[in-house]
Amino acid sequence: MTSIDTPRAGAAEAGAPPAVRLDRISKTYGNSTAVDDLCLDIAPGEFFSLLGPSGCGKTTSLRMIGGFTDPSAGTVLLSGEDVTALPPDKRNVNTVFQSYALFDHLSVADNVAFGLKRKGVARAEIRTRVAAMLERVQLGGLGDRKPGTLSGGQRQRVALARALVNRPQVLLLDEPLAALDLKLRRRMQVELKQIQREVGITFVFVTHDQDEALTMSDRVAVMNEGRVEQCGTPEDVYEHPASRFVASFMGTSNLVPGTYRDGQVVLDCGPALPVGPRDGVADGAAVSLSVRPEKIWLSDFEPGMALVRGVVRETVYSGPTTTYLIELAPDVTVSVLEQNTDRSRMEDRWCGGESVEIGWRPEHCLVLE
Structure with a gap:
């Protein structure tokens, strides 16, 4: 639980209140806690x-920002204003849902204009703003x-345009790319980030996809x-x-159990590896x-590297890369990722059953209690 004295995750710049x-x-449901004493600042x-797995509380947090779910305790502020008790239509936010929630009986332009019409914006301004927003999201002429x-x-893009045309203070996005195929999703990740930079609106994006969060986010x-x-x-x-x-x-991280002693980790599977002093890690812990798999070397080792012997148990070719699963001990297997460059040839790859030595730089490993 976050204590009252714990600094907020990501404070806004001095002098400007956080956007959120x-x-x-x-938020509790009976005996179940969906969100637990969360303190968070999101900058303008x-x-x-x-980011997190299903059931971690990320969507519930988003819904509390938007006003769709009432918090059991705590306060929601937008640009310094307490909006905890306000309904969704009284908050200057818009939401893009995973389902998009478009009106199939309306045209694209009428879908985008829907919120503006409800606000009573003049027809001429609606036409101008809708046309400009459709061009911005590459739907001009549709x-x-x-x-x-x-x-x-x-x-x-229609769902995004419908939300952005209202010029919200904050745009909430609940896994909006989840229904797209992989190739299109990757393209839309780049486009969505470009649009966000152009409009300058605060985006709060919910996802369970680590690559998606790494690709688009300023902070996660x-x-x-x-x-x-x-x-x-x-x-x-x-x-x-x-x-x-x-x-x-x-992503993928190899977690090898051991004991920290005097600047080394003595692995449960045998060797002692240099890791250097580690603040906050007690001797004997x-x-x-x-x-990380991409930080591990299979050849051309440098002086000072931590070296461990193992046996290749699996070789997985996936186009740009090859992943090796290497057994260090009966219950300890690590993965190693190598790029397939022009110099890489099929006959140079390690095969199952071969004994290999792997190594990494001490600064590339983390010691986690």
């Missing part, structure tokens, strides 16, 4: 992602089409069991995970040594 502030927000103009005639990516909050385990830039969260959960959830 969650102040000790909790930031692309901020709530205003007369019905949503049912569009591709998945185009429908996603990794959630687990209703709490934020770590909040930081994509690079910080990936390269310097603060817990075993973050290390294992953010049970730890896990965390090393």
